[in-house]
Amino acid sequence: MEDDQRLGQFIRDRKVIVCVGSGGVGKTTVSAVVALHAAVLGRKVLVLTIDPARRLANSLGVEALDNEERQIPLAAFEEAGLAPTGELWAMMLDMKRSFDRLVERYSPNAEVRQSIYDNRLYKYFSTSLAGTQEYSAMERLHELYEEGNYDLIVLDTPPTVHALDFLDAPKRMAEAVESSALQWLYKPSLAARKFGFGLFNIGTSYVLKTLTKFTGAEMLDELSKFLFSFQHLFDGFQSRARRVREILGGPECAFFIVTSPDPMTVDEARFFQNRLMDEAIPFAGFIVNRVHEPYLPREALEVTSAEVGAQIRAKVADITPEAAEALGEALLTNAIEFQILADLDAQTLKALRERSGQKTLIRHIPYFSRDIHSFEGLNWVRQELFGP
Ligand SMILES: Nc1ncnc2c1ncn2[C@@H]1O[C@H](COP(=O)(O)OP(=O)(O)OP(=O)(O)O)[C@@H](O)[C@H]1O
Ligand SMILES: [Mg+2]
Known part of the structure; x- marks a missing residue:
């Protein structure tokens, strides 16, 4: 089976698709395209995006950061010339709101809930703690998956330096929560007794970083209150992390x-692949995005700038021979440089193919001259990935 058909098969029969990768490579775009294609194929699909570019969020109808699932109206498809038989839903994940939901769901009563919301440390933890975004995504995935309202959930992942931090987030959170250093902080009296040296037991630097923002007594008070109220939420932590x-x-x-197609990013991608395999996570394939594709036949570049200048003069009235030749030279240089980039990208793709074996699914998406922020743009990418 060809790679585009194999890719289509995943979109047809899986229930969860996750797009991972280094920062800025196109995870959010690819997630949206995969979901769009699933809807075209007749599935009811939800794409869970993280910080999409503003205009993409607009196209997807998720400009509001409210963690609500929204259906993309049929008109948007029709404008792009599509007639999907499924449904496309989108949601933008807002980590603060996800944490609030967690508090809402697992607080034993209104009082505990409020005390958590009011806590200054909570405000800090729920937005800036390393890993909370990843963790929120996991919590949300868990919830949506168990609700079972969709045939497919496509999960975009946060822009982490190491794409797979995301995989470790639930485990790391659970570990941090269960670590003895934090356990003693749950109990205010014990915490007070241990204060002198106890802090040094906290190996996790994010805790220390947070602590330095407060003065001693104030901090301790706030922290113990926070952890005391928060422990209710931590009860189900391990089991949910395991389930995810x-x-x-x-x-x-x-x-x-x-x-x-940058060789360093490709190396990183191969590293991710190995990690996924080590962890027995089902790796489906590589999507190489923003590939420069030659748009002129090589012979077309074997001209002089004077020849290009002459062609310009034949087409443009009122241009001096000097200006036409200067323009011709600039155009030619640009075309040659683009060809070099295309050659480099082709080499990188070839090397990736050789190193990862014939069986590995690799699809690529060209570098478009415009950002892909509209439904129409998503559809161009869709056609590149899955065929017209
Ligand atoms: N093939 C392409 N051609 C041209 N522009 C592209 C292409 N793919 C993505 N883009 C643009 O690049 C920008 C980054 O893409 P995107 O937001 O999908 O990346 P990301 O991996 O989700 O980034 P982050 O790691 O910050 O979340 C967007 O403005 C998008 O429209
Ligand atoms: Mg993104």
């Missing part, structure tokens, strides 16, 4: 690694 891990490692899930 099961979903991600299961046969209903597929991971796509999105990468640019």
Whole structure:
């Protein structure tokens, strides 16, 4: 089977598709395109995006940061010349709101809930703690998956330096929560007794970083209150983290690694692939985005700038011979440089193919001259990935 058909097969039969990759490679764009294609194929699909570019958010109808699932109106498809038989839903993940939901769901009563919301440390933790965004995504995935309202959930991932931090987030959170250093902080009296040296037991630097923002007594008070109220939420932590891990490692899930054709990013992508395999996570394939494709036959570049200048003069009235030749030279240089980039990208793709084996699914998306912020743009990418 050809790679585009294999890719289509994943979109047809999986329940969860995750797009991972280094920062800025096109994860959010690819997630939206995969979801669009699933809807075209007749599935009811939800794309869970993270910080989409503003105009893309507009196209997807998720400009509001409210963690609500929204259906993309049929008119948007029709404008792009599509008649989907499924449904496309989108949601923008807002980590602060996700944490609030967690508090809402798992607080034993209104009082605890309020005390958490009011806590200054909570405000800090729920927005800036390393890993909370990843963790929120996981919590939300868990919730949506268990609700079972969609045939497919496409999960975009946050722009982390190491794309797979995301995989470790639930485990790391659970570990941090269960670590003895934090356990003693739950109990205010014990915390007070241990204060002198206890802080040094906290190996996790994010805690220390947070602590330095407060003065001693104030901080301790706030922290113990926070942890005391928060422990209710931590109860189910481990089991949920385990369940998410099961979903991600299961046969209903597929991971796509999105990468640019830059050799260093490709190396990183291969590193991710190995990690996924080590962790028995179902790796589905590479999507190489923003590939420069030659748009002129090579012979077309074997001209002089004077010849290009002459062609310009034949087409443009009122241009001096000097200006035409200067323009011709600039155009030619640009075309030659583009060809060099295209050659480099072709080499990188070839090397990736050789190193990862014939069986590995690799699809690429050209570098478009415009950002892909509209439904129409998503459809161009869709056609590149899945065929017209
Ligand atoms: N093939 C392409 N051609 C041209 N522009 C593209 C292409 N793919 C993505 N873009 C543009 O590049 C920008 C970054 O893409 P995107 O937001 O999907 O990346 P990301 O991996 O989600 O980034 P982050 O890691 O910051 O979340 C967007 O403005 C998008 O429209
Ligand atoms: Mg993104």
